[in-house]
Structure formats: structure tokens, C-alpha cells
Amino acid sequence: MNTAATPSVRAGDRDRDITAGLLGQALAQGYLAMAEYESRLQMVYDAYTMPDLGRLTSDLPVAELRRNDPQRRAARVAAARRGVRVHLAGYLAMVVIVLTVWLAVGLGAGSWYFWPVWPILGAGIGVLAHALPVKYATPACPRVKRVRP
Structure with a gap:
């Protein structure tokens, strides 16, 4: 050929x-x-x-x-923020679960030691370690100022 x-x-x-x-x-x-x-x-x-x-x-x-494409940068920022939201949602679900278990054990066995503080604090540190760099390393979203009449 x-x-x-x-x-x-x-x-x-x-x-x-x-x-x-x-x-x-x-x-x-x-x-x-x-x-x-x-x-x-x-x-x-x-x-x-x-x-x-x-x-x-x-x-x-x-x-x-x-x-240096602005659209690419905006997409990466949006993905990072979505990741933090997903992490926060998982954290809040875990908090609800451990508090529910603590309440059930407290009502059933009468043991009222507040042990959920440890998983809540430990996972909260992880969420903060994820959220703070995303918040301070990405440009702020433009906010619309509302004018009151």
C-alpha cells in the first residue's frame, strides 16, 4: 500500500x-x-x-x-468540594448510628457512659483534615450579594 x-x-x-x-x-x-x-x-x-x-x-x-485551563481548574475545585460533602455525610451517618447504639444500650442496660465521644472525635478530626485544606487551598466561590429593598 x-x-x-x-x-x-x-x-x-x-x-x-x-x-x-x-x-x-x-x-x-x-x-x-x-x-x-x-x-x-x-x-x-x-x-x-x-x-x-x-x-x-x-x-x-x-x-x-x-x-491553566479555567474550566479544568473549576472542575477540580468542584470535585474536591463534592468529596468533602460525601465525607461529611458519611461522618454524620456514623454519628447518628453510634448515638443510636449508645441510647439503646443506655436504655436497655442502664450503662450511660458516653463512649460515642471517641469515635465522633476521631472521625471528626479526619473530616476536618479533609475539609480545611480544600476550603483554604481552593478559590472562594463567587457569592451573589442580595440587596434588600
Whole structure:
């Protein structure tokens, strides 16, 4: 089979959108001027093959653009916060269970030593050790200020 005569792989809309997104990130991070961005963006939507698209981003630090992508950063922050919520929900379920067992033993056997303090404190330290770094290492969520009439 003669590979020299084989045509290049055609680019699809998704490929063009990905390339346009990279160019937008390059503009936002100062790698491209507005005029160059507009010119390259027009070439993105005129491109037919993957090599045509590749040439439009070949001089850009694509790995750096993806690493500093605001959408990616926001997704990672959201995932970290979701993880803390799941951890907190498990902790609260454990607290309810140990308090229920303590109450049942207290009512049934008359033993009122408050032993649940130990698993509650131990697991609470774990939740705090998970939640505090997420709270202080991630940017604050924009809050909407409510104006009262």
C-alpha cells in the first residue's frame, strides 16, 4: 500500500471546536494578539484535515494551555468540594448510628457512659483534615450579594 498517496485524516466539527478552544485559551493567557487569534480562528473553520489544524497550534505551548485551563481548574475545585460533602455525610451517618447504639444500650442496660465521644472525635478530626485544606487551598466561590429593598 502506498502511504504517500493516502490522504490526510479529515477534521470534524469536534476537532475544530477543540482547536478553537485552545486558541481562545492562548489569547486569554497572552500567547496570541487579537488580530492573530482572529486570523487563526478563521483558518480553523476553513481547515479540512487534522494536519491543517495541528499547524495552527504547533507554535503554542498546548500542555501549558491545558494545565491553566479555567474550566479544568473549576472542575477540580468542584470535585474536591463534592468529596468533602460525601465525607461529611458519611461522618454524620456514623454519628447518628453510634448515638443510636449508645441510647439503646443506655436504655436497655442502664450503662450511660458516653463512649460515642471517641469515635465522633476521631472521625471528626479526619473530616476536618479533609475539609480545611480544600476550603483554604481552593478559590472562594463567587457569592451573589442580595440587596434588600
